[in-house]
Amino acid sequence: MDLARLRTYVIGGGIGGLATALALAQRGADVTVLEQAPEITEVGAGLQISPNGFAVLAALGLRGQLAQASVQAQGVSLRDYRRGQVVALDLQRLARRQYYFVHRADLIDILAQAVRAAGVRLRLLQRVEQVDVQAGTPVLILRDGTKLSADLVVGADGVHSVLRPAILGPAKPRFTGQVAWRAVVPNTQGRGPVAHVHMGPGRHVVSYPLRGGEWLNVVAVREQAEWADESWTAADDPDNLRAHFADFGPEVQGLLAQITEVRRWGLFRHPVAPRWHMGQAALLGDAAHPTLPFLAQGANMALEDAWALAMMVGRHDTLAQALAGYQALRHERACKVINAASANAWKYHLSVPPLRWAAHGALRLGGLLAPDKMVQQFGWLYGYDITRI
């Protein structure tokens, strides 16, 4: 396909949208990103970029920038909420070792700079209200009434996508009975480049260093029956968080004591879109397949999608073939990753002590007897490199 003639609108300037814009522009497409926010930025929080996501950033030419802005992860330490370490997973045993902890705002900055340098138009304060994909040429209607038509529309507009219902009709997400808090605190504990996961009954806390190790990203998850709004940005009183995790050991107490500002969100399960495209429009990232955070793969999947979409558009003669090929390449993997993420919560949250000790004992034994095997069980996830397909 002649990409120079491909007038593309990407809805959403998040990680998925910016990576898609860059991948398409690098292949010669004429790309505009429409972002509803007044600036391209992110509320403070960390992200784990695993080797499968890193492969895409490296192929986009951002290897050095990412490595410079991140902490290269050495391992993950799984810990009982009171007794301490259960087992350590050595991420250096991973085939490509490229596992990073990065501040979301830093990754967004890196992508936004690269996108601008590649000639993409990044338009802010452009909320898309409606997309008409039924007619041949998709039409976008913005909040101010402006109508835009495009050769290709990519919906990288997150969990509350406007494109998804235009393709699939309305969907009802299901509250999982889990609520999460996230915060960033100074690294006064002198923690090295290892993620700690403290596992307690019905709750867990993940923490890892950011920005040269100066800060620690903290995500705390708790099972609770009542519904919470599906927003990433609702503020909560840090004392509520401290009360819910008051029986955790001193390391977690040390983290929680430092929190002055915390955001809370409800975790919802959304079905993976059975169809990712219609006509000349395609869904990508969280808009197609939101995931629970228990495998830290949402952004990594959005990066894989971005590469796959641009690659398919470059390889095929028609958009219909390209978008069908994109879905065929991505659907099964996205389902597998999302199911694995959903299955992970119970492993962290066992409530009955004998069960918890048995599970932790098995983990410890596995880690001692077969450390390579412990890490290699993630080979299907981290060893996958979409840029080599």
Ligand SMILES: Cc1cc2nc3c(=O)[nH]c(=O)nc-3n(C[C@H](O)[C@H](O)[C@H](O)COP(=O)(O)OP(=O)(O)OC[C@H]3O[C@@H](n4cnc5c(N)ncnc54)[C@H](O)[C@@H]3O)c2cc1C
């Ligand atoms: C606390 C937390 C921790 C996480 N940790 C990890 C991790 O460690 N590793 C990992 O891989 N993933 C992680 N994720 C998941 C990851 O952040 C998301 O999966 C990823 O950001 C999805 O990217 P996206 O571009 O698809 O959507 P988003 O990041 O949601 O971006 C969507 C963009 O579209 C814009 N937009 C929305 N609607 C419109 C509209 N109508 N018009 C114009 N613009 C619009 C939004 O303003 C936004 O900028 C985490 C998520 C959370 C909440």
